[in-house]
Amino acid sequence: MKAHDGMYIGGAWRPAAGADTIAVVNPADEQVIAHVPAGTAADVDAAVRAARAAFPGWAATPPAERAARIGALRDVLAARRDEIAETVTAELGSPLPMSQAVHAGVPVLVAGSYAELAATYAFEERHGNSTVLLEPVGVVGAITPWNYPLHQIVAKVAPALAAGCTVVLKPAEDTPLTAQLFAEATAEAGLPAGVFNLVTGLGPVAGQALAAHEDVDLVSFTGSTAVGKRIGATAGGAVKRVALELGGKSANVILPGADLARAVNVGVANVMSNSGQTCSAWTRMLVDADRYEEAVALAIAAVAKYVPGERVGPLVNAKQQARVRGYIEKGIEEGARVVAGGPGAPLGTGYYVSPTVFADVTPEMTIAQEEIFGPVISILKYEDEDDALRIANGTVYGLAGAVWAADDAEAVAFARRMDTGQVDINGGRFNPLAPFGGYKQSGVGRELGSHGLAEYLQTKSLQF
Numbered sequence: 399m400k401a402h403d404g405m406y407i408g409g410a411w412r413p414a415a416g417a418d419t420i421a422v423v424n425p426a427d428e429q430v431i432a433h434v435p436a437g438t439a440a441d442v443d444a445a446v447r448a449a450r451a452a453f454p455g456w457a458a459t460p461p462a463e464r465a466a467r468i469g470a471l472r473d474v475l476a477a478r479r480d481e482i483a484e485t486v487t488a489e490l491g492s493p494l495p496m497s498q499a500v501h502a503g504v505p506v507l508v509a510g511s512y513a514e515l516a517a518t519y520a521f522e523e524r525h526g527n528s529t530v531l532l533e534p535v536g537v538v539g540a541i542t543p544w545n546y547p548l549h550q551i552v553a554k555v556a557p558a559l560a561a562g563c564t565v566v567l568k569p570a571e572d573t574p575l576t577a578q579l580f581a582e583a584t585a586e587a588g589l590p591a592g593v594f595n596l597v598t599g600l601g602p603v604a605g606q607a608l609a610a611h612e613d614v615d616l617v618s619f620t621g622s623t624a625v626g627k628r629i630g631a632t633a634g635g636a637v638k639r640v641a642l643e644l645g646g647k648s649a650n651v652i653l654p655g656a657d658l659a660r661a662v663n664v665g666v667a668n669v670m671s672n673s674g675q676t677c678s679a680w681t682r683m684l685v686d687a688d689r690y691e692e693a694v695a696l697a698i699a700a701v702a703k704y705v706p707g708e709r710v711g712p713l714v715n716a717k718q719q720a721r722v723r724g725y726i727e728k729g730i731e732e733g734a735r736v737v738a739g740g741p742g743a744p745l746g747t748g749y750y751v752s753p754t755v756f757a758d759v760t761p762e763m764t765i766a767q768e769e770i771f772g773p774v775i776s777i778l779k780y781e782d783e784d785d786a787l788r789i790a791n792g793t794v795y796g797l798a799g800a801v802w803a804a805d806d807a808e809a810v811a812f813a814r815r816m817d818t819g820q821v822d823i824n825g826g827r828f829n830p831l832a833p834f835g836g837y838k839q840s841g842v843g844r845e846l847g848s849h850g851l852a853e854y855l856q857t858k859s860l861q862f
Contacts (some may be wrong), residue, residue: 409591437599452592534562544570586615641843646797650680653848655804678798722772
């Protein structure tokens, strides 16, 4: 697998400051496929200085021209879709059809949405006797996770570019090859030197240096709540803005009268997608007592279709595999009933976990409270709608969720009472223009659409 042995800084690939490297492992066969440099604080400093130098020129570039460059980036990503999909499959383990449709396909949609927004967004407004200017915040430090490696990059970089910001990206160490392809795409799309910069490395070294750098104006981070808290504390010490998209424990609420078979089947598919490595996955299925056992039977039948190595890929690394299997063992220990799957490894090679369904889960159990980040579903029973709402809102998270009901109005009425940032109504489709982000400990700020663009702007008012 092709890999660059340097950092992309100031429009060119430059040697890393240190000699250490990071091995990139294919989680499906546990083989090393490449090595990338392990960035240091010196690499981060060089990238930030390049971004700072490029900022005045990019910020002054007319929005229509910025839109054209983002549009060109979209076109490059579309043209390299097969290469991107193959790379994601190699370093993340995602089945190739998933990589083609989601990992390579969705970023093209998102980049296209920001090409349009950059050209049409109102960066200047009139309010009474004031002109209000929406200006780029400055240099952005973007720290992205491994679970959706290209989507998370585009969801941060595209709105930052549309706003007029320059960017330094520190991607997850498990999936750096996709980030290197993105850096190549920015060059091919004609972005000026220094507008986008890439430093590969470990979170505690390169990520921490980026979050703490005095010349970074905003840190955009997606990852665990624990790391997000540390980044927030670091940024807060410098009164630096942050956008944090963190963990989730989303509820899939199936109200009486809903199409139970459809709700269960779609719910299982939602969790199995990307091997359960999705922060917004509906990992808690809430079903009324009268239909509980029917829902369990439907879930057992549905999950049987997700065969490891075919429709379900491995987890990203051995640590994540052990973590998820540990949660499954914890569920059994606390009294939940395994009705499908379990802690055993389904295949001899690769970081696979058996798709698992738990019944008899109660709200206080660990598997109903903590983010597992694997192909594990907990089915909980509720007595009435108030009880369902109490359970749905009964975690520290509030990222996403779903509601199923006999009609949309009933589902919307319930969704309005949920403490979460995004709710799918009766199987609502993904919308790249809708804001994505969480309540409570699921984060601060929003991504996607105009709300995502607003994160990278600051406000100035001129009075006449």
